[in-house]
Amino acid sequence: MDIKQLKAFVTVATLNSFTRAAGQLGYVQSSITSQVQLLEKELGVSLFERLGKKISLTAEGEEFLMHARQMINLWERAKGSVSASELPKGKLIVGAHESICTFFLPEILHEYNRRYPDVQLAIKMGSWCDFESALRENQIDVAILIDRSLSVPEFVVDKERSAPFAFLTSSEHPLAGKEHVYAEDVAEYPLLMTGEGCSWRALFQRALENTGASLQLMSEGGSIQTLKCLSAFGLGVTLLPLFAVEDEVRSNQLKKLNFRGLDLNLLIQVVYHKDKWVSSALAAFLEICKEKW
Incomplete structure (x- = not known):
């Protein structure tokens, strides 16, 4: 054997x-x-x-x-x-949501690659559903999630930070001028929703589940960029992390609604399996995540 x-x-x-x-x-x-x-x-x-x-x-x-x-x-x-004293080398597989890959991971990977060029980096995009099994099966070394606080004994949360979300529309949308917006208001308009398995889709649904209204689903499963574009053209209401829409909100392409009734916050968490050997390559990645965040 x-x-x-x-x-x-x-x-x-x-x-x-x-x-x-x-x-x-x-x-x-x-x-x-x-x-x-x-x-x-x-x-x-x-x-x-x-x-x-x-x-x-x-x-x-x-x-x-x-x-x-x-x-x-x-x-x-x-x-x-027996190789802990050596510079990191080998292969490191990182699982991350699309939004993390777009807005946070490039800077981290650039710095990592600059310091440790002998490590072969591989990125797998997906959702927590994908990464939960991948971590257990040792198919990835570490995952960066956007979700509620993780309380699974099998996993170690090495780093976390808050990720505020917001309901967004175009600046000309009827909801854009309201002082306060509630779930019942949002449910009256077409909704631009992420796909099944996305952590903030559940947040979206929780915000609207008690409205009693028949929800008007216009788009489902689009990328962040697609949902931003559709919403900016006044085609519906979407829910996205604020870090992904800072430029659009600043330029008034998108309007952040003053939503009342539910805490629209999730966490960005860096996670690995408790039984995973923290190699020098993984330890270096965790350290850079702490530096950058």
Whole structure:
């Protein structure tokens, strides 16, 4: 049994595919199949059931998966312990929401790359739903989230800062001139909403759920830039983080509504798994996040 066999097994189990596992690990499929077969032979059990082109973990495979992940984490810790004095190197995979990638991450990555050019950086965009499983499966090293305060024992929140949100419209919109705006007011107009799984979509829905009105959903799942443009042209009301619309609010392209009735704040949080070996590359990234924020 070696670490390549364990990684091959865990990756196949995570992706539920030998082909996708081969692509992620950079091997040909026959090599991944061979590594898993050697592992099964040594253990004396079948780890996967193979029914046609579909695979699934056996009961023994489910049991062994937990131990395999622990062994990989232990191996990473052992490897890191003998190279902790070296400059960061290797690969660092960062998961982040689109808004973080657009407005915060470039400065952090630029500084990181300047200081530690031997580290290969990889960025995965997604939502907390994506990153929760990716952190557990060791597919990413660290995630930067926009969400409510995280209270999951498995994860360490290394850094957090407030992220105020606001309902926004064009400056000519009927709501733009109101001194105070309530959920019932917002519900009267077309809504420009983010996609399923987005943390502030839930915030959006909580703000409007008690209106009793039939909500007019005009756009769903657009990027921040798309939602800003649609709203600036007076086509509806949207909810976005204020850091993403500072220029538009300053230039009066978008009007921040004085919304009453719900705290429109989330947190930006830098998160990693509690069992994750904090390598020199990850430690350096966490430090730069603290410096910049």
